[in-house]
Amino acid sequence: MNVSRHDWSLHRKGSIDQQRHKEKVRDAIKKNLADIVSEESIIMSDGQRQIRIPIRSLDQYRFRFDPGRQQQAGQGNGKSKVGDVVARDPQPGKGNGEGEAGEEPGEEYYEAEVGLDELAQLIFEDLSLPNLEEKHQAELETETVRFTDVRKKGPMSNLDKKRTIMENMKRNAASGTPGFHDLQTDDLRFKVWEPTVRYESNAVVIAMMDVSGSMGDFEKYIARSFYFWMVRFLRTKYNNVKIVFISHHTEAKEVTEEEFFHRGESGGTQVSSAYELALEIIKQRFPPQDWNIYPFHFSDGDNLPWDNDRCVQLVNELMQQCNIFGYGEIREGHYRSPSTLMSAYAKIQDQKFISVTISDKREVYPALRKFFTARGDAVPKAP
Amino acid sequence: MSMSINDDELAKLERGIEQAWDLAIAKGFDPFPVNFEVVPATIMYEFGAYGLPGRFSHWTRGKAFYRMKTSYDFGLSKIYELVINTNPSYAFLLENNSVLENTFVAAHVFGHTHFFKHNAYFAHTARNMVDRVSASADRIHKYEFDHGRLEVERFLDAVLAIEEHVDYFTRIKPDSSDPQESSKPLTTPYDDLWDMEQRRKERATEERPATRKIPAEPTKDILLFMAEHAPHLEDWQRDILLIVREEMLYFVPQMQTKIMNEGFASIAHSRIMRDMDLDEGDFMRFATLHTGVLAPSRTHLNPYHLGFTILEDIERRWNAPTAEQIAHGMRPNQGWEKILEVVETENDVSFLRNHLTEELIKDLDLYLYRKEGDEYVIVEKDWRKVRDGIVAQMTNFGYPYLVIDDADYHRNSELYIKHLFEGQEMDLSYAEKTLHYVYQIWGRATHLETVFDGKRVLLSFDGTRNTRQALEES
Structure with missing residues (x-):
């Protein structure tokens, strides 16, 4: 019998195979972006850096018994009886009511933990900003400090030692005693800064949403998923991204994010009210020469019929000042034909106008891709 | 650190x-x-x-x-x-x-x-397994060099998905599929060589039965059968099948x-x-x-606790037999000897069947539970049913018992696997996805017959799509 120790410090097999597993997780995420983009745990993850996402394709399938129908054995404390509950499935997050419980017995999946940034990188990998006028637009100026000059007077903390030594040596050499010695006030050199202008890029998203009675939880969720990624994407392209929330029914008002996604109103819909407010806000706070402006509007399209022409006119007006105008129509189920509003927009020819219809959570990702594709290029196919 | x-x-x-x-x-x-x-x-x-x-x-x-x-x-x-x-x-x-x-x-x-x-179940395990697995790992590593890492990984994915389906009883089965031949008395070990010529002629004239089934008997050893009979595999792939099988056979006694x-x-x-x-x-x-x-759990059986309790119970009962047992010839104070005998001869299935008594099930408060909605509810307390339920879970160490029934199904080299149904239903959606792996190895359409909701069903995968059909009652 003996007890030994060895040096295992170079042993890496487990870590290497684990790395390969991570690669597979990444691939699986890429293949399932359409599902992941609208994953509730992410959209609702308010600022968490690590998120868990379900990945069905990494299950290790095998011939097994149906866990939903199988009887298992357990051990009680002496007083157990038929009908006692021994355990409960963890409750899924609130909201999502779809998917009947027990419909798919034993549905288990592998949950991968990824960073939000890493995920965003995968999602945005081949997206780009619509290639419109943004290059010509002025960027916002910010002041910054740069050392640009050298002078004989200044605070000691800004002393330029190298130049000071050179001045001293030059003077000594001229007076016939070469070398560095005998420093005098006249040798001193100071760095001097100057304020300069740095250009900063800014973007504002004007998020508009119909909150009339016909917009349900599903519609709001879709809009929320879309805006979540849109803001994240714009942040990769601009230094400063602001978002303005406008909710409307027959009247429009600027609201907080919380109100935007959670407050429901009843009544009819007059889309033009939102566009008018958007134009007003642009005029007052976001001059187009300084801002890249991205108005997006989500609605179910049930607009007051006599309002549609006015909307087309306002959209045209908005497009003159903005980089792009997006209209998303959320229609649950495919049974309805396009709305009258969508039909009215069909006439708009401008390249800046982009519209999508979303009727399923999975369509958020294709919609993002449609919006953020360089114009003129074909829409890149989802991987 | x-x-x-x-x-x-x-x-x-x-x-x-x-x-x-x-x-x-x-x-x-x-x-x-x-x-x-x-x-x-x-x-x-x-x-x-x-x-x-x-x-x-x-x-x-x-x-x-x-x-x-x-x-x-x-x-x-x-x-x-x-x-x-x-x-x-x-x-x-x-x-x-x-x-x-x-x-x-x-x-x-x-x-x-x-x-x-x-x-007894460890009597035949390879005692040099550490050397063997690292030799196998070296070969697989070489295959990665020769055929590409992804290619080897893809094949391993498929083989590992069915790794449990080996036959751990091969040693107690007769090897020959033709009992008549082996029953001929031989006088020396070389006699069979002399009449090989004769036998070849006999065989040629023999009427071959019109439907000769492959395999002749249903085989549980799916890995071995595929290694030997899958039509399109390369040698390295057959080797991987055999490596995985050998390692699984090493682990089987531990699982049992x-x-x-x-x-x-x-x-x-x-x-x-x-x-x-x-x-x-x-x-x-x-x-x-x-x-x-040894802490017990409400949702699973702790093997340490259950095994420990049953063995101590055996010792107690054999140390102090009842008057009736003594009348039947049991001697007192044989507890330790009995433990050693049980350890030598049994596996979990027989151990539970023989020694998980009514008293123990009641003392330990064992039960069966199942999922109902999102709750797990106790459904069985009757000691016999609890014992049988536990034993059923252990059978084939908790995996469905599958056999290859026909490797020339439809006369088209399709693979027909049969689940020997014993009351527990398979996870059909998992099974369908696993059939993809079987197809990947076998290279032809694959089928799995099982029972679901009391009806016989056939799951098939032909390389492009999965189908399910109900089979008539047989």
């Missing part, structure tokens, strides 16, 4: 282990001698995930390794020991366990190596005897540790460890 064991502690551990060994022998255990090695947690978890040191690489093992290690890092679970069934055995101890913990583990290990040495093996090892650690020179504090720590290891 890690609080590695120092030389003093190592010496102390060595002394503890010597004492534990002497006590084991004195108490009637007969273990293989053991070489212990203290390793860092990462190494322990790697061995745990791979089952054996040096085994081939695959991402599923990396995943298991990561999961085990994370759970350890968060303090949720801990592997105490890993023993390799060789003679002498090798056991790995965690370097940042205390000396007491590791002594405890060593005492437990002696129970395992006794079990390896004596249990988990409850007995852990129960017996728990008997070993409890009896040895009780008689060690421990101060009061160490004794309390030992008692806490023992209670932790």
